[in-house]
Amino acid sequence: MLIVMNPGATETDIWRVVETIESLGFKAHPMPGSNRTAIGLTGNQGAVDPAPFIELPGVAECVRVTKPYKLVGRDLKHDKSVIRVGEAEIGGDEFAMIAGVCAVESREQAMLTAEVVAEMGCKWFRGGAFKPRTSPYAFQGLAEEGLKILSDVRDEFGLRIVTEAVDEPALDLTEKYADVIQIGTRNMQNFSLLRRAGQARKPVLLKRGMSSTLEEFLLAAEYIMSEGNYQVILCERGVRTFGDHSRFTPDLSVIPAAQRLSHLPIIFDPSHSTGNRETVIPMARAAVAVGADGLLVDVHPYPERALCDGPQALLFDMFRDLVAQARAIAEIVKQHSDAHGAYSTVK
């Protein structure tokens, strides 16, 4: 159930509703919007009686949620969510370019890359310290040593750090060192890890499973939010199909579809979806044009020597060129969205 407050409801009104929800043994999730606050109620089995709420001061209405998710949906929160870390943001006015290395391999490799990322005015750095690898015999990342290098990247360049946690011990460390915790495609339905991420006090970047439906994707985000962490960023990274011209088939149509159903920002990873440097730039441009809130891109100073996914990493000049193109296209999309809100994707 969803309890919608009047525009003029006070903090005290909201607090009383939260208290009433909790006194009944349920969980309350207040979501402030630009006009009004709505409060999601979870933890119930079956329908909840609205009687205890409907007469409370400031309550406008009690709405039954018919979708399988409650907290990720636009019903609860009409305005788009913006994730902010310091001055960096995802889902706000500025297109978010998250760039960096697939795996942190050495201090030098990370620093060289971060320098270019910062020089281009980007605010986010990505880099893997724990790598989920298909083979047990492949390079698995530098672990805590990698996180320390990332931490130094932040200190040196002021970039905000996005890095993947592959399990609960990794999440503990990642929460300590990073700014945004990434959950990878193979863990999109690792429900224990999602719950743990929901208890973290850092935003979570959740990658879509490689054969996940949109509903399953949103329910995975709901797992995180149902634990009280509402700072979730969705990320499309390609799906499994019969196609063999791309490592995965990038599904850009999921971006406007997710934006219609959910208030969460959604970005795109052109590197892991295509697996091929030449296709990264055109697909990245396409994602900006479709209305994505950001990109997650692999760059490498010398990709031919990369320990992981070298063929998809952009060279520095390609990356500089990409940033310029992405900004120009993002500007056009924004102008349109401002002018034609009525039938824009993010209505």
Added chain:
Amino acid sequence: MLIVMNPGATETDIWRVVETIESLGFKAHPMPGSNRTAIGLTGNQGAVDPAPFIELPGVAECVRVTKPYKLVGRDLKHDKSVIRVGEAEIGGDEFAMIAGVCAVESREQAMLTAEVVAEMGCKWFRGGAFKPRTSPYAFQGLAEEGLKILSDVRDEFGLRIVTEAVDEPALDLTEKYADVIQIGTRNMQNFSLLRRAGQARKPVLLKRGMSSTLEEFLLAAEYIMSEGNYQVILCERGVRTFGDHSRFTPDLSVIPAAQRLSHLPIIFDPSHSTGNRETVIPMARAAVAVGADGLLVDVHPYPERALCDGPQALLFDMFRDLVAQARAIAEIVKQHSDAHGAYSTVK
């Protein structure tokens, strides 16, 4: 095999190679490029002896083709092919917007739509007179009456007509009335129809099969070209996946991949791939940004009354807005492509 002529080879040199090929019982396919002409040889079983060609005047080299296709590939023709009908073109400098009705339902519906298409400065009109329908009991199109209406659209607005041929009798009529003959997704491997289209004297717009690999797609184009019709336009229209948020999953990554392998122009149909008006505009923008040579878009004066695929047809205002956005993004892609040819998609 592929016989590459010297840049200075004369028409007579080329004609002599063609004659020699034909005298051996093979078929010759001369493809002029900006620097040199190459001549494709088909009709052979197994390898062809280069001896009769290598010493002919003007011949630079004889190249064995290792890919399964010969005529669609960049090996034979490095420069991009441009399809021209009067002043309208696809694959050239100007982004091609092919817009119109899914099915021609009446003179009024077609004329109202064409007026808007022409008013926006577009040069191509689409409209179906023969509709391939999943059910034998669904509306199958107005047939020749529809073609006559399309012909009147051309006379009235100067728009060039693209329309589908579903079988050989329809192709005979389409060839007579239309400017470009469309082969639909369900016929991408209707090899007899492809051969017949290869004998037509009009360009052919070939839609990708809904679970076709890129190689199968290019080989379908090769069927058309092997009969002597080199004016082929490829069209991505979505593929079958497990995804349920879009009617088909639009596969934009096939566009740069096709452009790398083939000199043929490739466009995108956002209407049939998404099946949903709201998603058409963002996906159309994305296709322009990825570098597609054009769009094939459904518009309808009153989609709620459409006999076929109403939910995907744009309203007139949405279409006007799309054209403006597409042109702005196409301009950015073109600037980039001109400046950074070295690693652009269309290198």
Added chain:
Amino acid sequence: MLIVMNPGATETDIWRVVETIESLGFKAHPMPGSNRTAIGLTGNQGAVDPAPFIELPGVAECVRVTKPYKLVGRDLKHDKSVIRVGEAEIGGDEFAMIAGVCAVESREQAMLTAEVVAEMGCKWFRGGAFKPRTSPYAFQGLAEEGLKILSDVRDEFGLRIVTEAVDEPALDLTEKYADVIQIGTRNMQNFSLLRRAGQARKPVLLKRGMSSTLEEFLLAAEYIMSEGNYQVILCERGVRTFGDHSRFTPDLSVIPAAQRLSHLPIIFDPSHSTGNRETVIPMARAAVAVGADGLLVDVHPYPERALCDGPQALLFDMFRDLVAQARAIAEIVKQHSDAHGAYSTVK
């Protein structure tokens, strides 16, 4: 609409309903069952008024059909359809083994294979005279010469001939020479060819499209039946997926699903689905066990020299072994089906 006759309705009663349907400009499709006859009505746009029929002698009820197909469904005809040519049958008590060569390459190759097929007591021979090939440069079949060889196989061994028609001219010839006309997977939605097959006076074996849903498959059969040819055999041949251990992914679950919805028999092609001789026998056994009505199997006297799909052709000894196993398993399935009709697949 569907007009169900009383068990005691006479031929005259049925004839009067048919006449009434046709006098209204519709098409009548009488389907005799073991207890009662039902008459399908097609050709209508929107709902049909039952008034003219309900009072006619022998009419039990008029039923509105809510499914998109009418003639293929169990609503119209509860009993399973059996396709018979002479003593050979598909869908009856005996499991149908249709075996032979992928492509007829020579008289010797066909005759050697047919001898083994006949020796094993099988009644059907398959062989392609027209081959739909992905590349225009691949072997396309012996055409009419191949059909003549197949005709001789029938004369020599008494086997009934199943062969593919790839277009309308091929269908004309196939109808003349063969016993069952096959429509291939790439033509499952070649609606003109389906209509032409619906006018043929021979049974039609319809292969499922490689990414066709069950509903699309049944509607393709409906195209054939709506033209008056009710002798249709469905055939599963594998679907497109991300899987790379099999040429296509054989989808056996479609067999019981089709049998629940439709009275038509359904068989399985283990050769084209797997593309791999070693997997043919286990998958063929599986299809028998799932309750398929027959198999369509490639055999070759010397597969290493085959002009088409050699790696999937069984050697003669493998084929003999397969027949023995298939019969033993078919016997078990039949015993079960007789004993437990209540929840058997074909209820």
Added chain:
Amino acid sequence: MLIVMNPGATETDIWRVVETIESLGFKAHPMPGSNRTAIGLTGNQGAVDPAPFIELPGVAECVRVTKPYKLVGRDLKHDKSVIRVGEAEIGGDEFAMIAGVCAVESREQAMLTAEVVAEMGCKWFRGGAFKPRTSPYAFQGLAEEGLKILSDVRDEFGLRIVTEAVDEPALDLTEKYADVIQIGTRNMQNFSLLRRAGQARKPVLLKRGMSSTLEEFLLAAEYIMSEGNYQVILCERGVRTFGDHSRFTPDLSVIPAAQRLSHLPIIFDPSHSTGNRETVIPMARAAVAVGADGLLVDVHPYPERALCDGPQALLFDMFRDLVAQARAIAEIVKQHSDAHGAYSTVK
């Protein structure tokens, strides 16, 4: 690398090779076969020098493994692996029927079901105490209470218990209470959980990811084995496709393909793949016929009241019927396999 011992090699010879491997900092995995023992070496980066091994007593040869997996492959162990718990086995002569409840809901529900499973002579019971659910608000299982009920089922009926561990704390408990630890489809690439399962002293039943290739599936098993637990059972449970007549598309072709590459037993889950009781029996028969080593089947005393996946649970009578059919078909497959080993799937 793989070190193959002579047939006459002694325990001491084997022990010396293991010791030499470990002295070099690698891990040794001795795999006894019917004729000879082979010893897998893991933990290396790049190629290993065979010099230290080739002259040791009893060593026949050192083989470089070119496949990405080492321990799951037939190169290391030609004979099929048999997993045994007491008298129950999987991969041996007897077809393994693992039946029970999807989720343990109550003592009564589990006991009623177990009684029927035991009465039919089956030796394995399945039941979920930890349920991975797409929605955070769905029933998640009885946890340790469920494991205690399962333990009582073992005491009461002598059935061996298979149950899923969804994370590491659940695995700790499962290892204590159960006989076989199941890893679910959503965790097939939860590499930390796989490593933990590899340290367990109980066999692991590993379900294929819903869009996993065969190679990824085998590499997931390799993760488990690389930690020293060689008792792994593979399980096919359907893959994601465009098909909508089955919950997932059961891919039986992966069974013979896995058996060719790997010595591990492989079973099939007809319940979760089809999601539909009516299709479970035919698909289960098909899996037996294709050569699967066992089945994993849901049964329920009153499925209309099930808390999880009721529509796919067999009624008791259906289950009894299935066991009879499965045994009859398994007998035929076994006879064939014994007689025609040369080209059987399990050669």
